[in-house]
């Protein structure tokens with residue numbers, strides 16, 4: 235908020251007094267100084283949105299005073315007061331950045347009007363700065379939602395790599411936001427004015443992909459009727475995003491490696507070397523390491539593309555982000571819905587519970603689809619369980635405590651074998667506990683032979699005496 239503090243500088247005591255009385259009556263807080271030096275000192279202690287200063291004064295003149303104050307508080311606006319004789323210099327003062335001027339003698343209304351207008355102007359400027367700050371932040375990361383620990387780590391890395399030129403590999407299951415992050419890196423980098431070009435490496439057959447990437451010369455192949463620029467050329471100065479990089483053929487991998495090493499390439503059917511300045515961001519939802527082992531991904535290329543890797547966590551490992559994402563997608567999709575009933579929908583708490591319990595194999599993309607579908611299906615202002623696809627209602631029930639007591643609500647990355655072991659160990663421990671450490675009674679109760687029971691206890695390091 236802009237305050238109503240005004241600093242008045244004038245070497246005439248009468249002028250100081252009458253301005254203080256006039257402005258004070260209007261509720262402004264007024265401080266007085268009789269020369270430039272004193273004014274600068276006062277402005278060092280507190281910020282004045284408005285400076286009213288005489289132009290001609292002994293020592294520092296009004297403009298020098300203003301310049302010095304502005305250094306400390308750039309938002310301060312100056313209103314210059316001047317005698318008739320120096321009107322020309324008052325106009326010059328405006329040119330140099332003063333906000334307005336008043337010629338002596340002026341009417342009380344004139345100065346009040348000018349002050350009010352200056353304050354309004356300042357309010358606008360301040361709101362604008364605030365707004366721009368907000369927009370800047372929005373542009374940056376506001377469309378990447380997540381407050382969980384794993385997402386915080388992602389944000390930190392993204393911030394770091396964005397300002398550098400480093401080659402980034404984004405890893406993560408399908409729908410975790412790899413492309414979203416790739417764009418965020420580009421639009422927060424020094425290359426943001428240049429293009430971001432995304433290419434899905436798996437979508438095209440090898441020859442077509444190569445002619446897309448490298449371009450071709452006229453007559454390079456049947457149908458090449460004229461020369462065509464490749465995407466590497468189009469993206470020059472900007473960022474090229476190679477999605478599903480594991481799907482590149484070995485021969486295209488070799489060619490890409492050369493582009494990365496030399497920052498130059500030839501069009502298909504051409505001999506001319508084309509120089510480019512590119513930043514590469516690539517993405518994969520498969521692990522590249524096994525692909526290197528089985529020979530389908532070149533190791534040298536792996537080191538080139540994987541200078542910094544950022545792993546996007548699957549949604550099931552950051553369930554605390556589910557409600558945030560749901561709210562985000564509700565807002566996003568209700569905004570483009572014109573039906574009155576589709577506006578301002580809420581999600582019932584039980585429904586949110588189901589959404590949080592689900593394991594989301596399709597990650598954020600799947601959640602977005604589910605929310606969009608629910609908005610369309612629900613006829614009331616509340617989204618209920620019935621608006622969710624059956625696998626979410628069903629699956630979540632399977633995972634809920636009521637059906638299988640003691641079942642963990644997150645599967646984590648357990649193998650079947652490990653999950654089974656965990657279960658058996660807990661089950662046996664509880665059964666022994668219930669029977670106060672009595673092995674015979676326990677084995678009778680759970681209908682497991684004593685021999686078998688002892689074997690199990692040995693393999694799980696269960697000591698019945700400690701369980702009694």
Ligand SMILES: Nc1ncnc2c1ncn2[C@@H]1O[C@H](COP(=O)(O)OP(=O)(O)OP(=O)(O)O)[C@@H](O)[C@H]1O
Nearest residue numbers: 377378379407408409410411412413414519598599
């Ligand atoms: N953290 C997030 N916040 C908001 N929206 C997200 C987030 N992550 C993903 N999305 C949205 O989910 C959808 C899928 O994201 P994106 O295309 O970036 O995933 P991806 O990892 O590239 O998936 P794929 O491997 O299938 O190409 C997009 O609509 C994207 O806007």
Ligand SMILES: [Mg+2]
Nearest residue numbers: 412413477517
């Ligand atoms: Mg993608």
